[in-house]
Each structure stands twice: as structure tokens, then as C-alpha cells.
Amino acid sequence: MSRGAVVGFVGLLGLSGCNAHVEDTRPGQPVKTRQVAFQEILKVFEPMGVMLRTNNYEPDRFAALAAELTVKREHPWAHFSADTNYPPTKAEEAVWTQADEFERKKQAFIAATEQLDAAAKTKTMEVASKAYFEVYDTCKSCHSQFKKR
Numbered sequence: 652m653s654r655g656a657v658v659g660f661v662g663l664l665g666l667s668g669c670n671a672h673v674e675d676t677r678p679g680q681p682v683k684t685r686q687v688a689f690q691e692i693l694k695v696f697e698p699m700g701v702m703l704r705t706n707n708y709e710p711d712r713f714a715a716l717a718a719e720l721t722v723k724r725e726h727p728w729a730h731f732s733a734d735t736n737y738p739p740t741k742a743e744e745a746v747w748t749q750a751d752e753f754e755r756k757k758q759a760f761i762a763a764t765e766q767l768d769a770a771a772k773t774k775t776m777e778v779a780s781k782a783y784f785e786v787y788d789t790c791k792s793c794h795s796q797f798k799k800r
């Protein structure tokens with residue numbers, strides 16, 4: 652995979668900023684834990700995008716990644732409890748002040764990943780691709796409202 656494709660992808664999701672130098676010192680490290688959970692989501696999501704963008708669709712590998720995403724998608728959310736808006740978080744205050752809207756965005760993402768899993772099982776690139784970019788839009792839509800750049 653080309654480095655350029657990866658950087659472009661990450662840039663589009665507004666993931667360029669990095670607070671890695673700030674430690675999460677709270678017990679259980681809720682901020683760090685949810686950030687790692689999002690990185691784990693990206694690790695399965697990104698290779699699917701690279702396959703599509705570079706025209707190297709591998710149906711079986713794509714389907715395995717889509718299935719893995721239905722597991723990883725569950726992990727960040729429990730770590731957004733009420734008192735966890737502190738450095739090094741990149742979450743916007745709105746996560747807590749507009750919790751209903753955050754929940755709606757989360758549900759849209761879960762539903763889209765469900766569709767992607769089903770679409771990937773068809774092993775048809777057009778079907779898989781359409782579902783993939785619908786998930787992508789749900790990442791972007793939540794980030795634009797709830798994640799700092």
C-alpha cells in the first residue's frame with residue numbers, strides 16, 4: 652500500500668492532530684482506552700479503503716475485515732462516561748452536552764457497519780464499495796461535530 656493513500660485517508664477524517672505527548676494519568680485511562688479503541692477501528696477500516704481506492708479488491712479479505720469491524724465498533728463507547736472530558740481528549744464538549752445527538756451518530760455508524768458486513772458477504776465490489784463509503788460518511792459526520800481537529 653502506498654504511504655500517500657494512507658496519509659490522504661487519515662487526513663480526510665481529520666485525524667492529523669496528535670496529543671501523544673500528553674499522558675492519561677487517570678485510573679483505568681478512559682481517554683487513552685477509547686482512543687486506542689478508535690485506532691483499532693481504523694486498523695480494520697483503513698485497509699478496506701486502500702483496497703477500493705487502489706483497485707485491489709480482495710473479496711475474502713474485505714469480508715473478514717468487515718466482520719471484524721462489527722466487533723471493534725462496540726469498544727470506544729463505554730469509555731465516554733460523564734467525567735472524562737480532560738486532556739489528552741480530542742472529544743468536543745458536545746459529546747456530553749448533546750448526548751442524544753452523539754448517540755444518534757453512533758447508532759447511524761453501527762447500522763452502516765451492519766450494512767457493510769452484509770454487503771461484503773456478496774463479494775461484489777460495487778456493492779461493498781457503496782456500503783464502505785456510507786460507513787466512511789458516518790465516521791466523518793460524527794467527527795465533524797464531536798471531535799476536535
Ligand code: HEC
Pocket residue numbers: 664666682685686687689690692693696739740741742743746753756757760786787789790791793794797798
Ligand atoms: C459517534 C461518533 C463517532 C463515530 C461514528 C466515529 N468516531 Fe472516531 N472519534 C470520535 C471521538 C469523539 C473521538 C475523540 C476521542 C477522544 O480523544 O477522547 C474519535 C477519535 C478517533 C480517532 C483518534 C484516536 C486517537 O488516537 O486519538 C480515530 C483514529 C478515529 N476516531 C477513527 C474513526 C473511524 C475510522 C470511524 C469510522 C469507521 C470513526 N472514528 C467513527 C467519535 C466518533
